[in-house]
Amino acid sequence: MADTSLVSDLDHPALANFVANIWEESIVPELIDYIAIPNQSPAFDEDWEAHGYMAQAVGLIETWCRVQAIEGLTVEVVQIEGRTPVIYMEVPATSGVDDDDNDDDCVLLYGHLDKQPEMTGWREDLGPWKPKREGDRLYGRGGADDGYAAFASLTAIRALQTFGGSHARCSILIEACEESGSFDLPYYIDRLADRIGSPSLVVCLDSGCGNYDQLWSTTSLRGLVTGTLRVDVLNEGVHSGDASGVVPSSFRILRSLLDRIEDPATGEIRCDEFHAEISQARRDQAALAAQVLGDGVSAKFPFTGGTEPVNPDRTALVLNRTMRPALSVTGVAGMPSLESAGNVLRPYTSLELSLRLPPTVNAEAASLRLKEILEANPPYGATVSFELGQPAQGWEAPALASWLGSAVDEASTHYFGAPAVYMGEGGSIPFMGMLGEKFPAAQFLITGVLGPGSNAHGPNEFLDISTGKRVTCCVAEVLGCHVARER
Secondary structure, three states, rough: OOHHHHHHOOHHHHEEEHHHHHHHHHHHHHHHHOOOOOOOOOOOOOOOOOOOOOHHHHHHHHHHHHOOOOOOEEEEEEOOOOOOOOOEEOOOOOOOOOOOOOOOEEEEEEEEEEEEEOOOOOOOEEEEEEEEEOOOEEEOOOHHHHHHHHHHHHHHHEEEEEOOOOOOOOEEEEEEHHHHOOOOOOHHHHHHHHOEEEEEEEEEEEEEOOOOOEEEEEEEEEEEEEEEEEEEEEEEEEEEHHHOOOOHHHHHHHHHHHHHHHOOOOEEEOOHOOOOOOHHHHHHEEEEEEEHOOOOHHHHHOOOOOOOOOOOOHHHHOOOOOOOOOEEEEEOOOOOOHHHOOOOEEOOEEEEEEEEOOOOHHHHHHHHHHHHHHHHHHHOOEEEEEEOOOOOEEEEEOOOOOHHHHHHHHHHHHHHHHEEEEEEEEEOOOHHHHHHHOOOEEEEEEEEEOOOOOOOOOOOOOEHHHHHHHHHHHHHHHHHHHHOOOO
């Protein structure tokens, strides 16, 4: 059993106060400046390098990191030509920590600094690049997803050192391509492999929390297949009165193609290849999370009118968003606005599709299968194409080590006043799949501040500052427990 004496003597209230002061006096002002920079991920800004916003965000975070009072800290911006940069930092193990038996062992802390695009629907007084604080909420794009990660990671290390705790060697990696599927990241992992070593613990601050009342640890992440489905029936638009009933509607053909994938009445994905078995352990965790959250499982979403969730069973809803496939239409082309719509049978319709996959389904194979299903035997001989995006592999955590389970629960109790809860997340973090494959023996603490209403990727996104402070404290304590685990 791990000896937690190295962290049991921490003055938890004093550490919490120390972290809170850094957040208020240093981190929040930096995040306000960071939110104002429109550094969209390269998938949404092809000219990101020429625009210079990414460089501004990197420079802001790099400058802050370099002046932190952390023993032995090194900070470096690494950039391969033509690729988004990464910020790579190292902090040596604290004195007295004997790591001679495994010089490669370390803790890897991860986050990203690129952002999703603006999205419509922001409150009149808010905007994606218009930071605004209201109480404990800091509104604007990217603060919670997850510009705070670099600041919180270093502050956790600094707090642990300040209050006499020990930690192993820490590598901190902040990428700038995550929202585009992390397609640049493998090149940096290869380049930095010798310096990173073999982490026995990975801490990722890019995830969500079911509420703001305790620490949430993510046990799985869904995979993702995206692509543009297009149906062409004419070379140009024609009078709908003349052509309807003769020329098939591109929209109707699209509807029939989607029905190959999804039951239109229930939303259930029809194809067995896109499903995976759900273990009893994950079902039990989902049931506990549903019990803790209660109505919050669905109430966190801004339903309009009398709209209801797809299932009244809360546990089923948790499993739906974490362990089962689901299809979303995220964009459309070929349709004029309502104000510009004439009596024309349109020549084509395009839809952007997003298919979430269970954590263990092979995303690459699923993408090819989805393309095959959609393009086969097109109705009426129409021209049908499905142009695939970059698939993202899902991830499922290995069995939880007893020391980490104890550390996470104790940290949550110390700083939130309630034990931790474990739940899968519906989104994707491609880096976790890469790390899980590369370091199968590593333990993972994947957590974050994206709780009810925070609305990552959507309008009115906000960071809950109080939760950011508490998560930072929890990371500090877990780092201390990690180095004490074999003592």
